[in-house]
Amino acid sequence: MDVSEIIIPGDTPGTEWRLPVLRFKGSDPKAPKVYIQAALHAGELPGTVLLHFLCERLRQEGQGGIAGDITIVPQANPIGAAQSHFGELQGRFDLGSRTNFNRDFPLIPLVDRATLTEDLDDYPATDRLKRQLLHMALGADLVLDLHCDDESLQYAYIDETFWPEAADLAAALEMEAVLLSDGESSAFEEAVGFAWKYEVPGERQSRLPGKLSVTVELRGKRDVDPILAKRDADGLWRFLAARGIVNSEKATAAVFSGPAVPLDNVEIIRAPEGGAVLFHRNIGERMAEGDLLATIVTRPGQPGGSIELYAPQDGLILTRTSDRLVRRRGDLMKIACGSPSKASRRAGALEN
Incomplete structure (x- = not known):
């Protein structure tokens, strides 16, 4: 496992943010590449603890057990994690711009990926963070953005472009429902989908075989629990195995039986x-x-x-x-x- 940090200078003198990035090198250059992040809304921690246990298993497997490159950002929003108002964490909206941390991601065709990290000094810290997260994600084939709701079942937002191929993820994580989105927002997972769908500027692709960009809602904010986190990490491992990203003798995809409904x-x-x-x-x-x-x-x-x-x-x-x-x-x-x-x-x- 390679651990690095992206340093994001703050907007006032003497401040900066550090974004840890964990990378696992795969042994098969033809295997799908994966990007997974958690806690984009800084107080949503079920995904962070899931990734803690997933990384533990990936380290145990070693390079020989990992076919595809895996990039993991377990705490994707250090800016929001530092925002507190009268003792209450404010991790959903940037207090400076009043913008949701999971909105206003750049909508660009994939061919323009390199421009995301050009002239970063021209942008405030929150936009630098968003541009660098999106840049990393667009280097992968499968992108998972781990969130949670308030009091909630396990469910996901999945662009109709990726359905029903993504039913294997829903089954592996034992989701109780899937909400099929129309891909018309500037949220992180939809910005990823936009770049892929418009890989050729002006030409929209309606199907993207082998690709996936999804927002996973891991139950509620208070469901930060070792048993649930290990169970979810095992489920995510089964998904990665079935997709050929990690090696497993039991790499069979489960069947999703819950409702999948449009927004x-x-x-x-x-x-x-x-x-x-x-x-x-x-x-x-x-x-x-x-x-x-x-x-x-x-x-x-x-x-x-x-x-x-x-x-x-x-x-x-x-x-x-x-x-x-x-x-x-x-x-x-x-x-x-x-x-x-x-x-x-x-x-x-x-x-x-």
């Missing part, structure tokens, strides 16, 4: 008013149209002081907020459904 089929339940939320259903439950999901106590003790929210259609509860004091229009749940939501949705990511 248009995701119902996002939002609070019509602020108040204390009482959930009647938990993540992982399947509910029918009209089932009671939550009660919001808006005016405690007063007549008519609560609002009840019901399921708009049948579906599987994927996520739930951990907050119990919610704001008006705050997100409460995501539900994967068999039919499109009646709520309008802009192309791109579900949330900011």
Whole structure:
């Protein structure tokens, strides 16, 4: 294993950020190359601990057990990890630009990859970080961006371009659902997909055999657990083995049996008013149209002081907020459904 650091100068005198990069050299130049990063939203740590155990196994295997080059960035956002406001980590948005750390990645054709690291001094630290992460990823064939949700099942966002070929990853990581995205945002995994789809500028490819760029949601923020992390690392190992990147005698792909639905089929339940939320259903439950999901106590003790929210259609509860004091229009749940939501949705990511 080769360990290096990318040093990102800060935007004020006397500051800099260090980005560790772990590389495992493969023995077969024809094998797929892999790039995996975690904690782009700095406080989302299930992926970081998964990679800790995966690297341990890769070191044990040695070069003879690794066919394809593997690049791992276990803590992809040192800038966000240092942001704290009154003792609360603020790792999702850059406090300087107010931009989500997983948005505004450059959308370029693959032929322009080298330009990402040219004239880096012209960019603020956050953009330097994004450009260097994207540059590393575009040197690979398979790209995994490990995130987590709030309270959540295991699921993934996968561009329709890579489906159903990516079902082997969903099965290996025992995902309970897949959300098929339209590739229309500037999130990291979609910026990777954009570069591949427009490898020839102006010519869009609809299928990319042998390629994969995916956002994996490893359950919830509090699911930082040694048993889960080792299980997920084993699952990721099975995926790498089945794709011929690591050597294994049991390199057979599992079968994904969960729902795979377009983003248009995701119902996002939002609070019509602020108040204390009482959930009647938990993540992982399947509910029918009209089932009671939550009660919001808006005016405690007063007549008519609560609002009840019901399921708009049948579906599987994927996520739930951990907050119990919610704001008006705050997100409460995501539900994967068999039919499109009646709520309008802009192309791109579900949330900011």
